[in-house]
Amino acid sequence: MVSSCTKYELRCNECGKSYGNQPLSACADCLAPLEVQYDLESVRGRFTRESVAAGPANIWRYKELLPIPDGFLPDLPVGFTPLVRAKNLGKRIGADNLYVKNDSVCFPTLSFKDRVVAVALANAQAFGFTTVGCSSTGNLANSTAAQAARLGLKACILVPADLEYAKILNTQVYGARLVRIDGNYDHVNRLCTMIADEYNWGFVNVNLRPYYAEGSKTVGYEIAEQLGWRLPDNIVCPMAGGSLIRKIRKAFKELIALGLVEHKDVRFFGAQATGCSPISHAVRNGWDYIEPQRPNTIARSLAIGNPADGPAAAKMIQETGGWAEDVSDVELVSGIQELAETEGIFTETAGGVTTAVAARLYAQGRIGRDETTVVCITGNGLKTTDALEGRYATEVAVKPRLAAFDEYIRAIDVQLINADPELALAGGAR
Amino acid sequence: MSVKIVLPTALARHTEGQKSFDSQASNLPGLLAEFDTKFPALSQNVKDDNGKLRRFINVYVNDEDIRFLGGDAHQFEDGDEVMLIPSIAGGCCAHGE
Numbered sequence: 001m002v003s004s005c006t007k008y009e010l011r012c013n014e015c016g017k018s019y020g021n022q023p024l025s026a027c028a029d030c031l032a033p034l035e036v037q038y039d040l041e042s043v044r045g046r047f048t049r050e051s052v053a054a055g056p057a058n059i060w061r062y063k064e065l066l067p068i069p070d071g072f073l074p075d076l077p078v079g080f081t082p083l084v085r086a087k088n089l090g091k092r093i094g095a096d097n098l099y100v101k102n103d104s105v106c107f108p109t110l111s112f113k114d115r116v117v118a119v120a121l122a123n124a125q126a127f128g129f130t131t132v133g134c135s136s137t138g139n140l141a142n143s144t145a146a147q148a149a150r151l152g153l154k155a156c157i158l159v160p161a162d163l164e165y166a167k168i169l170n171t172q173v174y175g176a177r178l179v180r181i182d183g184n185y186d187h188v189n190r191l192c193t194m195i196a197d198e199y200n201w202g203f204v205n206v207n208l209r210p211y212y213a214e215g216s217k218t219v220g221y222e223i224a225e226q227l228g229w230r231l232p233d234n235i236v237c238p239m240a241g242g243s244l245i246r247k248i249r250k251a252f253k254e255l256i257a258l259g260l261v262e263h264k265d266v267r268f269f270g271a272q273a274t275g276c277s278p279i280s281h282a283v284r285n286g287w288d289y290i291e292p293q294r295p296n297t298i299a300r301s302l303a304i305g306n307p308a309d310g311p312a313a314a315k316m317i318q319e320t321g322g323w324a325e326d327v328s329d330v331e332l333v334s335g336i337q338e339l340a341e342t343e344g345i346f347t348e349t350a351g352g353v354t355t356a357v358a359a360r361l362y363a364q365g366r367i368g369r370d371e372t373t374v375v376c377i378t379g380n381g382l383k384t385t386d387a388l389e390g391r392y393a394t395e396v397a398v399k400p401r402l403a404a405f406d407e408y409i410r411a412i413d414v415q416l417i418n419a420d421p422e423l424a425l426a427g428g429a430r
Numbered sequence: 431m432s433v434k435i436v437l438p439t440a441l442a443r444h445t446e447g448q449k450s451f452d453s454q455a456s457n458l459p460g461l462l463a464e465f466d467t468k469f470p471a472l473s474q475n476v477k478d479d480n481g482k483l484r485r486f487i488n489v490y491v492n493d494e495d496i497r498f499l500g501g502d503a504h505q506f507e508d509g510d511e512v513m514l515i516p517s518i519a520g521g522c523c524a525h526g527e
Contacts, residue, residue, distance in 0.1 A: 028440065031475070186495075193515060209518060291497070
């Protein structure tokens with residue numbers, strides 16, 4: 001083991017059985033999910049605020065706490081996305097200390113999935129896979145295809161047949177084999193499980209899932225570091241499979257254990273679309289199990305009716321004193337527009353869900369006005385423009401003459417002409 | 431009446447490698463009872479200490495989650511394909527390490 005690596009292995013979440021390191025996702029004995037566990041003591045004193053600050057401006061600055069095989073040389077500068085203070089959105093929803101973690105600009109494919117794929121493919125190579133794949137609602141497909149191309153791996157991607165056109169195109173352009181499956185995500189995922197049984201392929205979210213999921217922790221590390229090495233009071237996070245929200249908490253716990261941040265009991269809030277809300281339904285009923293649903297929402301990236309990590313996510317949210325909510329398709333579209341109009345961030349449908357749920361949590365008083373709250377925006381609006389179809393009129397073409405323009409603008413929005421006096425003083429408008 | 435049972439590799443290790451076989455069971459409890467006698471190791475693997483199906487196992491009847499069909503009460507029909515699969519599965523061919 002080289003000095004930059006931390007000892008880690010797969011262990012069963014339920015019975016604690018160890019499995020070393022191999023492409024395996026479920027315990028042979030109790031069939032529960034496997035998770036990567038680290039020997040945190042082996043990294044104590046080596047993983048510090050200073051060592052992190054000296055690292056590259058991407059997720060590999062946290063490599064000591066990622067399951068990275070010996071000899072792995074990080075290639076792509078993934079992650080380290082902006083954490084922006086959201087004063088304008090805060091003003092609108094009654095929040096004084098609101099932040100947006102903006103993974104809609106994650107490199108290379110504009111979603112937080114770039115993080116998990118980077119870690120999964122590092123392991124795929126170490127395990128000797130030459131073909132990789134995934135079951136995907138879109139963002140994962142884009143990221144797997146792009147990063148596989150960069151690493152020289154072949155990729156076969158399976159998606160539900162009704163996926164947004166932009167997400168299909170954004171997979172095919174990288175030369176990946178894309179297979180549309182006549183079913184929903186849950187059908188696709190089940191098929192991938194059977195394929196992984198028969199073919200010697202590395203499915204990032206099937207047989208490589210424990211490693212893949214660890215990549216999500218980097219969202220948590222970045223939030224803590226970008227807040228000046230302190231933890232927020234609350235996290236609001238979208239939920240599809242239920243993995244991300246749990247891994248952010250795991251990241252916070254590791255930072256506390258290693259002394260990089262002070263202890264804080266962060267509350268976690270989950271966001272889903274009402275048309276596919278098995279986890280929020282479980283939280284609101286106080287369950288630690290999931291009743292599967294048949295997804296029916298335009299938030300396709302969250303449309304997982306039988307989420308693999310759903311039970312654990314529901315349990316965890318309740319443990320932290322958090323809550324989960326779900327919003328309608330109409331509300332999520334308003335959420336997209338609200339975030340764009342207030343903060344200049346164009347997110348996809350999932351981000352509309354998260355924004356709308358955050359607004360509701362403030363309105364309900366579940367999150368206090370002064371508390372430091374981070375809303376996790378995980379994907380880019382350019383991939384789901386069809387959600388905004390018909391929302392904006394196609395404007396008439398105005399003749400390229402000042403008089404024509406003047407007449408036009410006076411007719412539609414005369415206030416636009418009257419410059420703000422302060423701006424005029426500064427020479428910003430004439 | 432006969433239904434076809436399909437298992438992934440993770441479970442087929444308890445059936446001497448058989449990933450597919452016929453069953454006369456008419457519902458899920460009947461199928462689990464059949465496992466008790468035909469494949470005791472499989473039975474032990476898929477059931478918890480209370481004799482109920484483990485919560486990490488999903489059961490599909492002709493591509494539909496049995497929970498959408500009524501669960502234990504759902505009656506199989508002749509020719510149905512019944513699949514048992516861990517909710518997080520995959521990984522059989524450990525190689526490399």
